Every structure is written in structure tokens, then in C-alpha cells.
Amino acid sequence: xxxxxxxxxxxxxxxxxxxxxxxxxxxxxxxxxxxxxxxxxxxxxxxxxxxxxxxxxxxxxxxxxxxxxxxxxxxxxxxxxxxxxxxxxxxxxxxxxxxxxxxxxxxxxxxxxxxxxxxxxxxxxxxxxxxxxxxxxxxxxxxxxxxxxxxxxxxxxxxxxxxxxxxxxxxxxxxxxxxxxxxxxxxxxxxxxxxxxxxxxxxxxxxxxxxxxxxxxxxxxxxxxxxxxxxxxxxxxxxxxxxxxxxxxxxxxxxxxxxxxxxxxxxxxxxxxxxxxxxxxxxxxxxxxxxxxxxxxxxxxx
Amino acid sequence: xxxxxxxxxxxxxxxxxxxxxxxxxxxxxxxxxxxxxxxxxxxxxxxxxxxxxxxxxxxxxxxxxxxxxxxxxxxxxxxxxxxxxxxxxxxxxxxxxxxxxxxxxxxxxxxxxxxxxxxxxxxxxxxxxxxxxxxxxxxxxxxxxxxxxxxxxxxxxxxxxxxxxxxxxxxxxxxxxxxxxxxxxxxxxxxxxxxxxxxxxxxxxxxxxxxxxxxxxxxxxxxxxxxxxxxxxxxxxxxxxxxxxxxxxxxxxxxxxxxxxxxxxxxxxxxxxxxxxxxxxxxxxxxxxxxxxxxxxxxxxxxxxxxxxxxxxxxxxxxxxxxxxxxxxxxxxxxxxxxxxxxxxxxxxxxxxxxxxxxxxxxxxxxxxxxxxxxxxxxxxxx
Amino acid sequence: xxxxxxxxxxxxxxxxxxxxxxxxxxxxxxxxxxxxxxxxxxxxxxxxxxxxxxxxxxxxxxxxxxxxxxxxxxxxxxxxxxxxxxxxxxxxxxxxxxxxxxxxxxxxxxxxxxxxxxxxxxxxxxxxxxxxxxxxxxxxxxxxxxxxxxxxxxxxxxxxxxxxxxxxxxxxxxxxxxxxxxxxxxxxxxxxxxxxxxxxxxxxxxxxxxxxxxxxxxxxxxxxxxxxxxxxxxxxxxxxxxxxxxxxxxxxxxxxxxxxxxxxxxxxxxxxxxxxxxxxxxxxxxxxxxxxxx
Numbered sequence: 009x010x011x012x013x014x015x016x017x018x019x020x021x022x023x024x025x026x027x028x029x030x031x032x033x034x035x036x037x038x039x040x041x042x043x044x045x046x047x048x049x050x051x052x053x054x055x056x057x058x059x060x061x062x063x064x065x066x067x068x069x070x071x072x073x074x075x076x077x078x079x080x081x082x083x084x085x086x087x088x089x090x091x092x093x094x095x096x097x098x099x100x101x102x103x104x105x106x107x108x109x110x111x112x113x114x115x116x117x118x119x120x121x122x123x124x125x126x127x128x129x130x131x132x133x134x135x136x137x138x139x140x141x142x143x144x145x146x147x148x149x150x151x152x153x154x155x156x157x158x159x160x161x162x163x164x165x166x167x168x169x170x171x172x173x174x175x176x177x178x179x180x181x182x183x184x185x186x187x188x189x190x191x192x193x194x195x196x197x198x199x200x201x202x203x204x205x206x207x208x209x210x211x212x213x214x215x216x217x218x219x220x221x222x223x224x225x226x227x228x229x230x231x232x233x234x235x236x237x238x239x240x241x242x243x244x245x246x247x248x249x250x251x252x253x254x255x256x257x258x259x260x261x262x263x264x265x266x267x268x269x270x271x272x273x274x275x276x277x278x279x280x281x282x283x284x285x286x287x288x289x290x291x292x293x294x295x296x297x298x299x300x301x302x303x304x305x306x307x308x309x310x
Numbered sequence: 311x312x313x314x315x316x317x318x319x320x321x322x323x324x325x326x327x328x329x330x331x332x333x334x335x336x337x338x339x340x341x342x343x344x345x346x347x348x349x350x351x352x353x354x355x356x357x358x359x360x361x362x363x364x365x366x367x368x369x370x371x372x373x374x375x376x377x378x379x380x381x382x383x384x385x386x387x388x389x390x391x392x393x394x395x396x397x398x399x400x401x402x403x404x405x406x407x408x409x410x411x412x413x414x415x416x417x418x419x420x421x422x423x424x425x426x427x428x429x430x431x432x433x434x435x436x437x438x439x440x441x442x443x444x445x446x447x448x449x450x451x452x453x454x455x456x457x458x459x460x461x462x463x464x465x466x467x468x469x470x471x472x473x474x475x476x477x478x479x480x481x482x483x484x485x486x487x488x489x490x491x492x493x494x495x496x497x498x499x500x501x502x503x504x505x506x507x508x509x510x511x512x513x514x515x516x517x518x519x520x521x522x523x524x525x526x527x528x529x530x531x532x533x534x535x536x537x538x539x540x541x542x543x544x545x546x547x548x549x550x551x552x553x554x555x556x557x558x559x560x561x562x563x564x565x566x567x568x569x570x571x572x573x574x575x576x577x578x579x580x581x582x583x584x585x586x587x588x589x590x591x592x593x594x595x596x597x598x599x600x601x602x603x604x605x606x607x608x609x610x611x612x613x614x615x616x617x618x619x620x621x622x623x624x625x626x627x628x629x630x631x632x633x634x635x636x637x638x639x640x641x642x643x644x645x646x647x648x649x650x651x652x653x654x655x656x657x658x659x660x661x662x663x664x665x666x667x668x669x670x671x672x673x674x675x676x677x678x679x680x681x682x683x684x685x686x687x688x689x690x691x692x693x
Numbered sequence: 694x695x696x697x698x699x700x701x702x703x704x705x706x707x708x709x710x711x712x713x714x715x716x717x718x719x720x721x722x723x724x725x726x727x728x729x730x731x732x733x734x735x736x737x738x739x740x741x742x743x744x745x746x747x748x749x750x751x752x753x754x755x756x757x758x759x760x761x762x763x764x765x766x767x768x769x770x771x772x773x774x775x776x777x778x779x780x781x782x783x784x785x786x787x788x789x790x791x792x793x794x795x796x797x798x799x800x801x802x803x804x805x806x807x808x809x810x811x812x813x814x815x816x817x818x819x820x821x822x823x824x825x826x827x828x829x830x831x832x833x834x835x836x837x838x839x840x841x842x843x844x845x846x847x848x849x850x851x852x853x854x855x856x857x858x859x860x861x862x863x864x865x866x867x868x869x870x871x872x873x874x875x876x877x878x879x880x881x882x883x884x885x886x887x888x889x890x891x892x893x894x895x896x897x898x899x900x901x902x903x904x905x906x907x908x909x910x911x912x913x914x915x916x917x918x919x920x921x922x923x924x925x926x927x928x929x930x931x932x933x934x935x936x937x938x939x940x941x942x943x944x945x946x947x948x949x950x951x952x953x954x955x956x957x958x959x960x961x962x963x964x965x966x967x968x969x970x971x972x973x974x975x976x977x978x979x980x981x982x983x984x985x986x987x
Contacts, residue, residue: 033400040393061790108973114789115732119927120972123965126920130962134488134515143418143443143490144392225393230425233392233418243734243797250794272397281387282349283809286802293795294783349805351913354813488958515958519917521908524707525952525960528700545815545911556826557833573814577909579824 011257012175019168026157035160039228041268042160042167043221048248048260049174050217055246056255057178058210059190061114063242064105064121067128068098068215070237072222074132077145077232086150087162090223098219099212101128106211110204125239132234144233147226163224170217175257177213186210190255251292253299262301339382340375340639342367342629343402345413345423346437347390351518354545355415355568355618359437360385362615362622363412365607370630377639381630384408388419395419396426403430409639410435410632412625417441417490424455432641433632433648437625438618440465440567441494445670453671456648458624459590459658462491464674465567466498469539469588472679474506476690477562477586479537483512483530485523485550487542495541495566511535516546523553530559537562544569548577555581562586567677570617575685582682589680591620591658592689600657617658624656628665660692702832704953705946710838712945713845714904718918719925719937720849721896724889726923727932728869730789731781731890734796736897736922737915738803743769743898744818744910745811751819758821765902766895773894777887785886807912820906837906844903848896849938856934861888869932917961924968930981940979 026035047069054060072094079085079093105124112120132139139145153159177183185206188196197203226232244267252263270288274281296303344363347356367381375381384406386398395414402408403426411427414420415438424444427434435456436444442461448454460468473479482503486492492515500510512533514526527550530538538554538561540547547569554563564586565574575582593604593614603623607615615623629644631654636643652666659675667673680687718740725733733739746768750761780799784792822836856862864885867875876882901910908914925944929936944964952960971979 031400031404033397033404036397036400040397055790061793108969111976112972115726115730115931116927116972116976118732118793119923120969122920123924123968123972126965127962127969130965134958134962136493141490141493142488143421143441143493146421229392229396229422231392231418231422233422235391235416235418236393247794247797250790272401280809282801282805286798286800286805289798290780290795290802293791293798294780297784297788297791349808353808354911357813514956517917517958517961519913520961521914522707522711524710525704525949526957528703528707529953532697532700545909548815549908556824556835558826558828577815577817 012172015168015171015175019164022164023161026160032156035156036228037269037272039156039160039163040225041265042163043225043228044245044248044264044268045167045261046170046221046224047218047245048252048264049171050214050221051245052249052254052260053174053177053186053210053214053217055249056253056259057183057186057190058207060109060207060210061118061246062121062214063118063239063246064125064128065214065218065245066237066239066241067105067125068102068218069222069225069241069245070128070132070232070234071098071101072219073226073232073237074139074145074222075219076223076226077140077147078138080147081145087153087223087227090227091166091220094219094223095216096219098222099216102211102215103208105215106208109211110207121242122239125242129234129238132237139234140232142234144231146231147229149227149230153227159228163228166220166224170220171261174217178257182206182209187255247289249299250297251289251299253302253305256299256301256305259299259301263299266300339380340377340633341382341384341406341408342626342633343399343406343408343411343413343432344383344385344437344626345388345395345398345402345411346385347415347419348385348387350389350391352390352415355438355543356387356390358616358618359415359622359625361611362619362624363437363626365610365619366623366626366630369606370627376630376634377637383626386413388414388416388423390416390419392419392422395423399423399426403427403432408432409641410629410644412622412629413437415439417444417494420444420455421447428454430641431645433645435625435629435648437622441490442498442672443490443494445672448671450669453649453667453669454645456628456667456671458628458656458665458667458673459621460674460677461672462494463498464672465588465677466495467502468677469495469564469566470499470502470508471506472586472588472677473503473537473539473564474508476679477537477564479535479562479564480508481511481534481536482508483514483533483535483538483561484510485514485516485526485530485538485540485542487546488515488517489542491543491566491568492541496539499539499541516542518543518546520546521549523550524557527554527557527559530554530561531557535561537564539564539566540569541566542568544571544574545577548574548582551578551585552581564588564679567617570680570687572614572616575682575687583685585682587680587682587687589617589678589687589689590675591615591617592678592680592687594687594689595657595660596689596692597655597657597659597661597663599655600659603657620657624658624665628654628656631665699831700953702830704949706832706834707953708946708949709942710834710841710945711949712942713842714900715918715921715925715945716849716938716941717841717845717900717903718897718922719929719941720852720934721893721900722919722922723926723929723932723934723937724865724896725893727926727937728865729886729889729893730931731785732789732793732796733781734793734919735776735799735803736796736893737917737919738800739769739773739894739897739915740901740904740918741807741910741912741915742772742803743901744905744914745807745816746898747818747902747905748816748910751821752816761818762899762902765898769895769898770891772898773891774887776894777890781890782883782887804912804916811912813912815909815911816905817909818902818905822906835907841903841907844899848899849934852892852896853934861885865889921964924964928968928971928978930978933978933980936978936980
């Protein structure tokens, strides 16, 4: 139970950030980093714990965001209504992707998820009447959340809940069944686990959290545009999980923080930002394929 | 909150010192923000626009800068993506303390950014974003997002007139890029064409990175339009023109403003003969201010300026002039100054075009029509 | 809506050309992804680099078409060799997802490196053919487009011959069927893997060079086509070259017909829907024999 305590402690420290960070720019970066923490942690339920690769996480992220924008357009609702709705919608689509993916492994799952991601992106970009096309849809934030510091606390709260949820989920019996599937799916099935149901549930949970992150993002950016939810975004989330360390609670969290903050630090070298990003990714995967957290804990174990 | 307070405190301090007649902070340059897509799919336009923006800043600096200081450009890459755009605009305002921003190119990103900038009372001036929706978002009479050239609605209205009056085409096929730029032009063209006695007989969409147009052009050929209107960017435009000729589509083709480029003629080759482009700027412009800009641009870069370098130049030049008139590098003062720029010349548009922003923050000047003849664009006379 | 059957021959011709281009890109990927099981997202950038190598040969060095293709082949062989040695071999044998991430990094790196060095503007590759349309009945085509179809036929035929009748080819096929058995029977898996990777990148480069004569080349040229190539390899069934030919041509035809009779904006979505459907119903692909085991 040490991890949740450290998590609470970290959150408490994070609460002080807006006071320390004078500039809303830093708070803005912090909000985006937190949203990506939710995304990476939730993707790790699939990637790290269940051993199922997915390049479609940004699709669920986008489905959550667009659910918020479309609900507000039709019903004038606010963040608190959008969060559960966005999560439900994303979970639904998660099941939709999960069902045909049940039999798939490794590379095929990667291709399947890329195809799904691309279809979602093209629909968001092209079905103009529904989604506003490339121009997207505006989202208005209720006045009490309008301040960037307030929104930071909301996001921080959501992130804490999401991370605690992921922690307890992975430590629970359900988490054990996930690792059983990861380690040997055939064996898991032989000893009587209904692996299909478990995988679908894991898919739904992982997608729902991504949908929640999307709702937060839509409110933070105050609008949705399809270019935020591309296969590149998905690949970035995957990179976060791998960089931080798969199947380690702190792995995706650390990975998300590094990959959202690093480009900002590098922005003086903005011209070479992407070149360095690409090179770093190759370098990291070759030097520490188990991720930063994996490498650190691995050394400690020795 | 604290940063807003400190920012406004700073602004007050600065304005006080100005009104007191003292020269403040001698060594501190005037910081102006630039946000553009410098990587990602829109990098082609972004880098070209940046060239014009930097040229305007250099020229102004060579003439002694503004408010007795040099202009320092703080450049942020928004990657054509709204999340990056919001981060970039906050960084420019809260971290770098810029007083005004020239940016950006992608309309959806411009809208997201201007929502933030307005909260901080920092005016933005478009560096290429064309969609009228962004200026429509302004409160009439109190715009915070300016555009020193006509928006998509105005561009399409004039194109519809040119199509019927100058090109004598009433049955029009439209190919538009699946983007805000392409879609907004296409929609407005459809609405305006009917008023001048024309009609759209075929509308087709293409994705920005599409390079094969044979199938869609086969349909165009069968529909037998009087003219084809392309609303999109230069690279796809060159392909459409070249492939039209290869497919035997012998129809007048007209392109939207972004296709005003020598590169397009080079890429499309002989097929570009007779291609018409609605043009906000030409190196051979009758606009004296623009012609002088062309001279200087050529001398500096050893190449012809295109529509992007011209609008980038106007964007930054107008902004610096607004700072000069505001007398202080403060967002609200600059915004107020921008509302009265009707004597500041633009390099774009016909002779005598000035940055006379309307209620919504747009400058609806007269757009020209250029036709490619013997591998060179010739600007038809304004009527 | 134009739904005239008179246009059908033109649509089919368009589809054949586009499909041939897909086949060219996909056969290289079949070797790398289908046989070596390396998910190389940078394959599209290999294609793009081939296009720029052709610009180097035809524009800067002023070479005619065939020597230009030779330049492309040499450049891409060297490049493939380095990438296999430096990136993919050290990652081989471990978790395959590592290679996916590395190739994604490589894709970002190469695209932006080219953006910085040559800029975003498209460049044309000179083919040496006379420009303009060739009209056959009601169908229009260009010499360059015919060349793509012809080159596809020649390259694919050559590849099939190599696979069938050379030692490397047989080793490669045994590798694709069962790596362990191949190893036991004395196949130098490392060497064959290297050669396969090099051939795959040369094919990607050649297809980029050929396609650039028609579609020009830009740093982001490979982004969409690599996705199409992955679709083709998966739908065909991993490692099935004959399958990739059929599926590649079919995808080109389907896209052309969808663009012609349904709406151009739908053409890119079709392939992705097909791959989802195929994976859901027949995960081994249309022409794949065995199911992938994890």
C-alpha cells in the first residue's frame, strides 16, 4: 500500500504548483501533462498488464472530447455531465473495437487498432454536419472553471482518481487475471478463465479513462479539432508507456510527464524538436527497452 | 491570476513611464509573438509566411525599430494543432510577455488561440488563416483577431464574380481540400455563384495529402463544366492542373489564393498555361507599395515573393506600425491602434490598399485575377 | 452524380495504375513485415527517400532514367543495411513492440530531417518520357503511368524468380515458414534477414522513385501510402507475395471506383474498413495459410 500513499503525497505537492508556477503557461503545460498521465496509465492497462498493443488510444480520447462538444451543442450541458457521458461513449467504442480484436495478437492488433484510429479520425474530419469537420466544435467552460488554476485542480483531482483506480485495478484479482492473460493466454483459458470477457472489460475500462481525458482536454482547449486526435497522438501515448516502463504503475506516469514537458524544454531548439524527439525515441528503446522506471527499479532489485 | 495581475501592473508601469516622457528600459527590445505551423502538414505555408514576417521585422529594425527599441520576434511552432496552439499562445503571452501576436495559419488553431489571447487582452493578427469564422467570432466593433486581407467569404464572393464576369463560366465544378480553408471557400462560392447567374454542377472533396486526382477528374471531364474551381493549397493544385491536362480535361481552371506561386507553374509545367488564380498579391503588382516590397524582397532573398511572404509581411508590418501608434507595447493599446490604420499601406491588393480593418477585423480589399500566359502570371486589370 | 458506365474503363485504368503503385510499396513491406515480422513504420519514409534519391539522380546529376534507378537502388541498399544493423538487429528477438516504437521514432526522425534539409515544397522527378496524354479510345493515360504498371510487373516477376530459384530466396521462404527449422537446416538467419531487409528497402526506394515521376515527392509523401501498404500485407496474409499483388491491385481498383461512383472523400477510408473486416473475420488474411501464434 506504499504506492497510493506516495501518489497522494505527490498530488499534495502538485497542489502547490499553481502558487509556485507564476505563469499560466506552466499551469497549462501541467494540465496537458496530467491529461496525458491519464491517457498513458489507462493505455497501460491494455499494453502493460494485458499485453495487448493498441494504436487507437487517441481515437477514444477524441470520442470523449467530441462527446463533450456535441452534448454541449445539443443540450447545453457542462463538464460534470460530460465526464460520465464521454467515458461511457468511449467505453462503448472500446467494446466495438475489442470484439473483432479478440482473436488477434501482436502485429495484427497493432494494424487493427491503427485502422480503427484512422477511421475515427477520418469520420471526425469529414462528417462536417456532425463534427464540424476540420474546424471542429467550440466548447464553453462554465465560469467557475474558467480560471486556468481552477481547471488545473479539477484535472489534478481527476488524474488522482484515475491513477488510484488503475492502481487498485491492477492490484486486484481482476489485475491478476489480466497478467495471467498477458503471460499465457492459452493457460489462462485452460484454467477456466473467460479470457474474452476479461479482455473486453479491460478494453472498455481503458477506453473509458481515455474518453474522460478527452472530455478534460475539450474543456481545456475550449473546443475540439480532429488534428488533436490522430494516429500520431496515439503513437505518442504508446511511446509514453514504453518510455516510462510497461506494466509498472509509475512507468506511464513518468513517460507522460517526460514526453509532454521535454518538447517545451526543447522549444528553444524548436526547429530541431522533432528530429531530437525521433532520435531520443530510438535511443531510449535501444538502451532501456524496459523504460525509465523499469530500469531504475531493476537496478534497485539487483 | 497572479501573472495577469503582474502583467497588468507591468503594463501600467510602462504606460506611466511613457506618459511621463521618460525613455524606459533602454536595453529591452519590444517583444512580438509569432505563431505558425513550422512542422507537420502545414509547414510548407508556415515557413514561407515566416520569411515575410521576419523580413518586415528586419526592415523595421533597420530603420530604428519601434518606440526607440528593436523589435524582437518570439517564434513558436504550433504544428497546426489546437493543443499545441493553446500552449504556444500562453507561452508567448505569459512566459515571453509579448504585447501582440502575428498568427496563425490554420483557422481552427487561430480560433483556439484567440480565445486565450483575448482573455489577456493581447490582439492577434492573422498570418494566413482565411476562414471568415474566426473573425466572425469577434464582437463587432471590438475585434481582437485581425486579418489584413479578405476572409474566405469575401474571397469566394469575389471569385464567384470573376468566374462569371471575367472567365465567362457559369457551370462550375468545385474541387476542395478537406480542410477549413477549402471547405469555407467552397461553401461560400456555392452561395455566391447563384447570385451572379452561375451554378455549381459538381463538388468533390480531397484529403490534403492526396496526390492522385485521375478518378475525380474523370468525373469532372464527364460533367463538362465551363470551369473548375480548386480551393486548396499549391502542391495539390499543381497536381490537379497537371493531371487535368493528362486526362484531357480541357476546361478553364481557377485556383484559390494559396496557388499564387511560381513553384506551381514550375511543377505543373506547360499544363498551367491559361490557369487563373484569384490573387491578393503579385510581384508585378500595380500597388506601388507592393512593387517596392517585391524589389527589396528580391534583393534580399534572390527569389520572387509569393502570396505567403506578402501576407506575412503585411501582418507584421501592420502590427509594428500599430505598436508605434499605440506608443507603448501594451496589448489593449495596440488593439485600439489597430482600429485606426486606414492610412497604413498594404503590399497586397490594388494600388492604394490600406489596413482599414472593418467592424469584424477584416480588410475586404479588391482581389485580383491572374492568368498564366507563357509561363508567367499576368494580373488582369482591376475593374 | 455521374454514374455513367461509359467512364468505367477510365476508372479501371486509373485503379490499375494506383494499384500497381500500391503493389510496389507493399511487396517490399511483405518481405520486412510479412517475413521478418518487423513492423517498420518508417517504410513510408524509405519510399520518400527513394523519391529524393531519384531527384538527386535525375535533376542534380542529370542522369537518364535507368542509371537514376540504379542510384536509387544503391543509396537505399546502403541505407537499409545501416538501419538493419544499427536499429532493427539489436532489437530483434526481444519484444516486437520495441521495434514498432523504434520504427516510429525513425519515421519522425527521417521526415523531419528531410523537412529541414530540402524543405516542404514538392519536387518533381524527371522520367525522360514525353509529357502529355496518350489517348486510347475513350481512355486517357500517360507514359509515366504506363511505366509504373510495367515496372511493377518486371520488379515483381524478378522478385518471384529470385525467391524461387536462388539459395537466398529458398532460405528466405523457409525462414518465412518456420524460423527454427530454417536455423536447424543450416540457414544463416542473420545474413538472410539482413539481405531481406536490404531488398525490402530497395523495393521501397524504387517504388518511391517511380511514383515520384507522377506524384512528385515531399518529406511527408510516405505517410499515407505506408498505411495502405500495411493494409495490403495484412489483408493478403503475412508473407504472401502473390496475395499482396492481388490485394494491392484490388485496393487500387476499389479506391478508384469508390472515388468515381460514391465520392472522392470516401476513397481513403475504404481500405481501413476492409482491413478491419478482414481481421475480424479471417485474421490470417485472405491468402494466408496459417494463423499467427504469439
